[in-house]
Amino acid sequence: MHFAAAERAAPHYVAVTVVEPGSAFALDPQRWPDLGQVPPAGVTARLARRIFAQAVAHLPVRVLGPGGRRLGGGGDERSATMTLHRPHEFFARVGAHGLIGFGESYQTGAWDADDLAAVLGAFARRVADLVPRPLQKLRGLYVARLPSEEDGDPVNARRNIERHYDLSNDLFELFLDESMTYSSALYGGAPAGGDESDDEARALHRAQLRKIDSILDAAGVREGSNVLEIGSGWGALAMRAAGERGAHVTTLTLSKEQKALAQERIAAAGLGERIEVRLADYREVGPPRGAPGYDAIVSVEMIEAVGERYWPDYFESIDRLLAPGGRAAVQSITMSHQRMLATRRTYTWIHKYIFPGGLIPSVPAIEQALRARTRLRLVRRLDFGEDYARTLRTWRNRFEAHWPAVSALGFDEVFHRTWRFYLAYCEAGFATGYLGVSQLTFAR
Template sequence: MSLSPASWSQARPTAPVAARRWPDVASPPPSSRLRTAAAGRRVRHALGALPIRVRFGGDAVGRGGPLMEVRDPAAFFRRIGAGGLVGLGESYMAGEWEARDLVGVLTVLAEHEAALVPRPLRRTRGAQQSDGRPRPYLSGELLALSLDETLTYSSALFRGFPAEQHLLAAAQHRKADRLLDLAQVGSGTQLLELGTGSGELAIRAAQRGARVLTVAQSSEQQELAQRRIRDAGFENRVSVLLRDFSRVLGRFDAIVSVEMIEAVGEECWAQYFLTLDRVLAPGGRVALQTSTMPHDRLLASRGTRTWTQKYIVPGGLPPSAEAIERFVTRRTGLSLAGRDSFGPHYAETLRLWRERFTHNAARADALGFDEIFCRMWTFHLAHREAGFRSGMLDVQQLLLTKEELAD
């Protein structure tokens, strides 16, 4: 079947393909008629109180707002009744509901998550195991369908809104340069980067005359960065190391790290900040960029299992600003010297990625990404954009400093 933006929203994957590749999406979880009916009543009641319109065939609920079309109400109710918000995402992947303004719908649902899904249904971490497929954020082919030529998979920094596709690469450079300025990276700086990404930030640092050790999280990331660094002519200034971040050795004048904290998982946050403290030279500076969530939402999220953890970043969880400050002040010799938030810029970045991915539908087809995969990736980008637009997520650049040694 040829993929197009229309086919992602209109076509349903064939049963054999779906069952083989996407077992939890191919069919709703088993449920009795009574349980499905009870879930339906609960979900209808919750949706009916929201600023949204939800259409179930000829029936509709809601107080007005973006339209959500539920094509298979029974399957929709069974999934949410069994899996909460994980079920909501899987129902979208299965084509059981659709929205012309997907971000608008997801923004409303993000703002009213507690009303839509009761707490017992959110505390389902570990109830099902990951299927073990490689996660899409590791796929260079997929990222090339979504990102600009820098292949940077983190928030850009724009001069103004609305942002435009042809300005995305410059906005990514602006973000990188601001981090490097924050860390005072210049000629002769011994710089450590935790989380290599595409190698773009390391290249920008090398252009300033820094010597860079950048630590990759996967062999694919390492190979991509090495190729781009070599093509840029900086392989004599940048080394790309594949190693667990906690095993990095040496002392560095400056450290930069972009959106790595949320990927390593809460259980590794203490080790992450202890590593920064251990390898940063006295008088050095650390410039971090990370997604964050409100602290009360972080506390409520502990013990839950999210759709994003299941399909995109296993174990990933954005910290709160309060959690970061607590780790830094209580567990390290570092000081939090500056913080700047720019959440709306991430929302715009995600919008541009999503639009670019839709534009590249034919290429996605040629690369073998099936309809469910494309709906999954579209849902991921829209879901994250909704998080930033609703204020449930933010993105910050932080400056950490370390005192000079006394004479």
């Protein structure tokens, strides 16, 4: 659903109940150093409280204070509920750290929601207007900047990838589909089942295979093709290209954990002679031996980790490694160009706790990077952002259903809340049209 259509749809109401109980779980300050102390509740906290009150007054949001006191308008029996357990902490964190503080206050249990994606979606629909326009002019002085140690050079890129993808293969195996594909599925209009049902799990798996086949088709992968994959995941695409199409695949990853499990899965499938998994940066790779380049290059949701500064390097590498007449297909999360320009220097909650470094590109920014240093041009585009919302909802339901097993791996309740927020935050972004996802095909 496009943004304009979403605005015309039935309103999403959110009720906010403010209460003041203590935290229901222990927080390890050594494991979560920035969550262990609440910032001082000074002028910025009072300003955050005022901005929050103004924002919800112009949203389909109902705010209830202690004892049921009304703090805003709107809302009815359909409303999702946001509960501020510790409003002083909530406003102190938001006042000190903005949207990072908003997420951190959820991590600590300062607030909750009965339908987290719905609550976040209500704010996401009007995110550009939540802060008064006069204060938006001061944004550059207020928001945090990306730390230099997360810049996507070859050394930092490895650290950035390890911080997320080397958490635990067992963790990812618990909530992904059986192919262990960690990117948007392509449902192609397939009807949704129950979110936690076996039918929906099977639908997710079929949609992941459909996505892989779609991008292999876009790149022209067939029998005997020499394929380069930038970003291995756990080997699903490489295995389908080699096993179903008879291609020879070189696949790159910076994650030692992913490499180990991908090689194990490839060997078990009897595809070791057709697939080489390399622990290597895309900038370090040369053409295949005895050939001018790869017949096809594919990369699924890896460009987001590259960083704006290195997008020209990324596409130059693809151009350099692609054989004459070959095609490259990239699946990328996207955002509008204006929004990308407004946020490209901003250090976000997602950077801090989930994906360090990087930036979600716009399609115009990708085309600019192509023109800067390559002969490649965009020749095909397939958009399916709504499918990502469904993918994330299924992952979130599976993550919650398997939380006891995740906890047994050594992850604490703060991690539980962190990943619940991450998955719901992303789901809301795609459901509201703030984010999109596209398969982009390039040729010379």
